[in-house]
Amino acid sequence: MNVDGRLARGERTRSAVLDAAVSLASASGLDGLSLGHLAESLGVSKSGLFAHWRSKEELQLATIDRAVAQWQELIIAPALRTPRGVRRIHTLHEARVDFYAARVLPGGCFFATTEFEFNARPGAVRDRLAEVFAAWTGFLERLVAEAVELGELPAGTDVALLAYEIDAYGIAAAMRSRLLDPEATYRHARLGVLSRLRALCPDPTLLPEGPS
Amino acid sequence: MNVDGRLARGERTRSAVLDAAVSLASASGLDGLSLGHLAESLGVSKSGLFAHWRSKEELQLATIDRAVAQWQELIIAPALRTPRGVRRIHTLHEARVDFYAARVLPGGCFFATTEFEFNARPGAVRDRLAEVFAAWTGFLERLVAEAVELGELPAGTDVALLAYEIDAYGIAAAMRSRLLDPEATYRHARLGVLSRLRALCPDPTLLPEGPS
DNA sequence: AATGTGTACGACCGGTCGGTCTTATACCGT
């Protein structure tokens, strides 16, 4: 983007390509998505992509950044608009499950798909993914620690363990929703975290009602 | 195998190929593993593989069956040797985490890797994977239901939800151990399920001691 | 020793991949 806010030449093309790449890659895989198919689905030629990115890897890195921005907008931001403590944790998890359930992206979780694809292949993409996962985990743990500090979770709570548990509900939702009943999967993911937080939080008014 | 128990001609080759395929595919992906590389790592020629399997897909299906057999031997069987109830559930989960932690296969969970790879590609492999996942989920739910019937879990327990939770701890372990600290991941996976079962089970002697 | 047989091999096929290069076209200042 230019300093005056207008899109630089080619910026719109880049944005459109990245949006399409995120969507297509979340289903077929970031590496499994061939440049020919990506170009075709955008109505441009394959060589046109190389005008904006030097290599496929560079485009893949930009695609990851785009997916991160989307994740921040649709999942992180709603949580940050919610008061700190267990309510923020709950909002974060709900937004995540909403994201999966609404099928904003086809194929479940873009990051999980990509991580599985690049796990055995060292390189810049794998390194970038590791950063993203570490940042996500750190964010989740910070939210849990905040809730402990606020007294909304018992003192002495194993922060890393509880963050692991909350993340696990989300990971499992993204994974199981594709082969098993999606509705039941999302319900379990929501209900599990909610009842877990309700059981730990001494103030029952902070979280919405829900079946035990 | 022949009726007299001896290996039929080519049986040993087939077994060796499948063992190598499971191991290699769990890291690089069942589809990402090229027949050329598989043949090379076995010291045989690529065309030799086609003497035993008509196509790559047929070999992939056989590879999945092999992985299922390994899973049954190392994870299902130990559980079935344990008394029914929460102890059996706990053994199943421990054997699963042991399997991941011991790195019996490189690259985490063969089934998860493969599922991500074939999720967007309808076909016999995808269908077979769906069967495997459904069977696994059903098995886990049956174990939970058994524990409820035995009174080792509270009556009225949401069986599907608890099975989801236990599975989620395992899925998250396989996933997070590759990018985050593996030891902490496995500890969380073990500790989470153990403390969860201990909190639910009215008889504290059934499960091993553990930090809260 | 000669022969028949079956198995495994290297060479090869069409197709697709990421990436490059030459060419055509559309736009813009003079």
Added chain:
DNA sequence: ACGGTATAAGACCGACCGGTCGTACACATT
């Protein structure tokens, strides 16, 4: 109106994929 420039297109390249085929070798039988 014209010419210079930047952009995008399509043909093309080598590499690699799954899969096929003719052949040569190893072995058992006579």
